[in-house]
Amino acid sequence: MKTVKPKKFLGQHFLTDLSIASAIADTVDACPDIPVLEVGPGMGVMTQYLVKKPRTLKVVEIDFESVAYLREHFPALEEGIIEDDFLKMHLDRTFDGQPFVLTGNYPYNISSQIFFKMLDNKNLIPCCTGMIQKEVAERITANPGCKAYGILSVLIQAWYDVEYLFTVHEHVFNPPPKVKSAVIRMTRNDVKELGCDEVLFKRVVKTTFNQRRKTLRNNIRPLLADLNNQRQQAGEAQVDFTEMLSADIFNQRPEQLSVQQFVEITNLLATKLG
Numbered sequence: 001m002k003t004v005k006p007k008k009f010l011g012q013h014f015l016t017d018l019s020i021a022s023a024i025a026d027t028v029d030a031c032p033d034i035p036v037l038e039v040g041p042g043m044g045v046m047t048q049y050l051v052k053k054p055r056t057l058k059v060v061e062i063d064f065e066s067v068a069y070l071r072e073h074f075p076a077l078e079e080g081i082i083e084d085d086f087l088k089m090h091l092d093r094t095f096d097g098q099p100f101v102l103t104g105n106y107p108y109n110i111s112s113q114i115f116f117k118m119l120d121n122k123n124l125i126p127c128c129t130g131m132i133q134k135e136v137a138e139r140i141t142a143n144p145g146c147k148a149y150g151i152l153s154v155l156i157q158a159w160y161d162v163e164y165l166f167t168v169h170e171h172v173f174n175p176p177p178k179v180k181s182a183v184i185r186m187t188r189n190d191v192k193e194l195g196c197d198e199v200l201f202k203r204v205v206k207t208t209f210n211q212r213r214k215t216l217r218n219n220i221r222p223l224l225a226d227l228n229n230q231r232q233q234a235g236e237a238q239v240d241f242t243e244m245l246s247a248d249i250f251n252q253r254p255e256q257l258s259v260q261q262f263v264e265i266t267n268l269l270a271t272k273l274g
């Protein structure tokens with residue numbers, strides 16, 4: 001079979017440098033002895049190194065041409081080739097409920113969605129590695145006070161230790177992307193519970209970063225209004241948040257706050273809501 005032509009609508013940029021492919025494949029070794037799921041293997045440039053490791057490997061690919069190529073060139077992996085959309089998969093069924101390492105040369109256009117799915121399945125995914133757009137990698141690994149620090153930074157760092165491993169330049173892809181790429185690794189930390197309402201925590205983080213240049217006092221107001229509307233519809237009394245908003249922490253911008261401070265804000269809010 002001929003090589004697969006990259007498809008723009010799938011965000012495909014096939015890695016051509018074998019040394020980089022090997023290096024990315026080796027990032028899974030930090031979490032040994034458990035299966036590996038590779039997302040978007042394409043023509044198997046990483047798969048050829050992953051399949052040599054002494055562990056169970058499955059790959060998920062949505063492109064039917066790539067699936068046909070993989071079946072032809074990796075016959076030993078036949079049972080491990082999944083033709084599906086990763087974002088729609090039930091990950092608890094992938095390895096019969098076993099934890100696994102997630103890796104891949106992730107499509108730029110859905111990398112954030114992949115990591116939100118990882119968070120939804122964090123108890124199944126103790127380690128996630130792979131290559132993404134450099135800008136997204138910088139956001140995930142950013143510290144409070146950095147311009148890149150945002151929603152992904154907080155939500156992922158709440159549950160994972162993150163490492164920026166190395167940068168990958170445009171010329172090692174077909175077709176070359178217009179931006180640089182980076183390889184990262186995320187490893188589950190020791191946090192079992194955040195110590196707050198996790199659903200409310202996510203709403204606080206996402207709402208406050210919608211207008212990141214404003215202080216928390218101002219940019220959290222849409223969430224407070226929404227919560228009061230919900231209470232009104234449920235026949236409950238509305239809450240006066242004036243006193244809560246007078247706390248010093250609400251003078252800061254969201255990019256200045258640590259994960260723990262977002263937990264504290266969530267608990268302040270939960271206390272007011274009763």
